[in-house]
Amino acid sequence: MDLIVYAVPFFILAMVLELFWGLWVGHNTYRVNDAVSSLFLGTLSQARKFITLGVGGYIYHLTAEHFSLSLMSSKSIWTWVLATVLYDFCYYWLHRLGHERTILWAAHVAHHQSEDYNLSTALRQTSTGFLLGWVFYVPMFALGVPAEVLVTVASINLIYQFWVHTEHVGKLGWYEWIFVTPSNHRVHHAQNDHYLDRNYGGLFILWDRVFGTFQEELASEPPIYGIRGPLRSFNPLRALTHIYADMFRDSWNAPRWRDKLLVWIARTGWRPAELAVTDPRPKADLNDFVRFDPPTSLAVRVYALFQLVAVVALLGYLQAGVLDSYAASVWFVVAMLLTTVTTASWIEGRAPWISLRWDLLRLGAFALGLVMTPGLGIFTGVAAAYLTVNVLFVLLLYWSPNAAAAAESMNTA
Structure with missing residues (x-):
C-alpha cells in the first residue's frame, strides 16, 4: 500500500507547526518563494505518475514471473523486517550513486537545490527518477519480495525521511548511531567542503558508518544549503532539466567520441578539459554565499x-x-x-x-x-x-x- 497520500495531511500540519515554531523562537527557516518552489516540485513529482509508464513496474512483473526466487511471504513478519532493511540498503546505493554519477545526479539534483532547510525541502522531489532508479531495487524483485510489501516499505522509508528535514531538532544521542536524524541529514544537504557527499542513508545511518561516507555535524561549521552550481531560479522546469541540458551540451560539444560518451557516465562534476576552459561553469563562493532571494511584493x-x-x-x-x-x-x-x-x-x-x-x-x-x-x-x-x-x-x-x-x-x- 502506498501510504504517501494518507501522510499528506500530516505533512501540511507539520510544516505549519514548524513555521509557527520558528517564528516563536526567532529562527524562521521559511521563505515563501523557496517553499512554494519546493512544494511545486513535490506536486509535479506526484502528478508525473499519471502520464508516464512505470518501467520499474514492468521489470518487477517480468522478474516476479520468470526469475524470482519467491522466498518471501507478506504474511511473515520477517519478510517485512528484511524488506525494510534491504530497501534502505538499496536506497543507500541509489542515493550515493545519485551524487557520484552525473546521469543519476541529473534526476536527484532537484531535491538539493533549495537554499533553505525545512520540512518543505523534504517534499522537493524529482520527476525523472523513475527513468533509472528502479535498477537499484532489482535484487528485491529477484528475492521475491511481494509487491505490496515493497510498495509499503518504500512509502514508510520516504515518510520517515520527511521529519529529518528541519533545523529545529538537535542531536539525539545514541539514536544518531543507528538512524538518520535531522543533524546528520543536515550534513547531507550542505555544500560545505567538509560535508559534501556524505550521509546517504534513508532510514539507517549505519550504511554510511560501514561504507565510510558518514560525517557528523560540527558546531564549528554551520551547514550552507544548496548546490555548488547554484540554479538561481525557482522555475521547476529548469530545476528538473538543467543537469540533463548541461550533459547534452557537453556531449554535443566534446571533440572526442570517448568524451561524448563519458559525459553521461562519468563521476559528477567531470567535464572534457577543453570545455572546462571554453565553457566554464563557476561554482558558488561559500566564503561570500548569498541565497537567491529576489525581492517581491x-x-x-x-x-x-x-x-x-x-x-x-x-x-x-x-x-x-x-x-x-x-x-x-x-x-x-x-x-x-x-x-x-x-x-x-x-x-x-x-x-x-x-x-x-x-x-x-x-x-x-x-x-x-x-x-x-x-x-x-x-x-x-x-x-x-x-x-x-x-x-x-x-x-x-x-x-x-x-x-x-x-x-x-x-x-x-
Whole structure:
C-alpha cells in the first residue's frame, strides 16, 4: 500500500507547526518563494505518475514471473523486517550513486537545490527518477519480495525521511548511531567542503558508518544549503532539466567520441578539459554565499500561495481518479506545469510585462483545454471561477509595480 497520500495531511500540519515554531523562537527557516518552489516540485513529482509508464513496474512483473526466487511471504513478519532493511540498503546505493554519477545526479539534483532547510525541502522531489532508479531495487524483485510489501516499505522509508528535514531538532544521542536524524541529514544537504557527499542513508545511518561516507555535524561549521552550481531560479522546469541540458551540451560539444560518451557516465562534476576552459561553469563562493532571494511584493507572495493551492487541487482531482481519458490526465499535468513555471516568473522578480504575457497565455491555454475536455462536471464551474480570479490577480500584479514606479518617479521629480 502506498501510504504517501494518507501522510499528506500530516505533512501540511507539520510544516505549519514548524513555521509557527520558528517564528516563536526567532529562527524562521521559511521563505515563501523557496517553499512554494519546493512544494511545486513535490506536486509535479506526484502528478508525473499519471502520464508516464512505470518501467520499474514492468521489470518487477517480468522478474516476479520468470526469475524470482519467491522466498518471501507478506504474511511473515520477517519478510517485512528484511524488506525494510534491504530497501534502505538499496536506497543507500541509489542515493550515493545519485551524487557520484552525473546521469543519476541529473534526476536527484532537484531535491538539493533549495537554499533553505525545512520540512518543505523534504517534499522537493524529482520527476525523472523513475527513468533509472528502479535498477537499484532489482535484487528485491529477484528475492521475491511481494509487491505490496515493497510498495509499503518504500512509502514508510520516504515518510520517515520527511521529519529529518528541519533545523529545529538537535542531536539525539545514541539514536544518531543507528538512524538518520535531522543533524546528520543536515550534513547531507550542505555544500560545505567538509560535508559534501556524505550521509546517504534513508532510514539507517549505519550504511554510511560501514561504507565510510558518514560525517557528523560540527558546531564549528554551520551547514550552507544548496548546490555548488547554484540554479538561481525557482522555475521547476529548469530545476528538473538543467543537469540533463548541461550533459547534452557537453556531449554535443566534446571533440572526442570517448568524451561524448563519458559525459553521461562519468563521476559528477567531470567535464572534457577543453570545455572546462571554453565553457566554464563557476561554482558558488561559500566564503561570500548569498541565497537567491529576489525581492517581491506581498501581492506576489499571496499570488504564489494562491497558485500553490490551485496546483494541489489539480493534483487532488487527478488522484481522485475521476478523469476517464489519458488525454485529460495529460492536460491536467501540463496545466500544473505551466502554472508552476509562470508563477516562478513572478516570484523571481522578472519584468511585470514578461510575467503577465506568459501568465495570460497560460490562462488562455487553460480555458481552451477546459472547453475541449467534456465530462468534468462541477470542476468546470470551479475552473471558470479560478480563471476569473486569476485574470484579475495578474492584472493587479502587473499594474501595482508600474503604479509604484510612476509614483516614485513623480516624487523624484
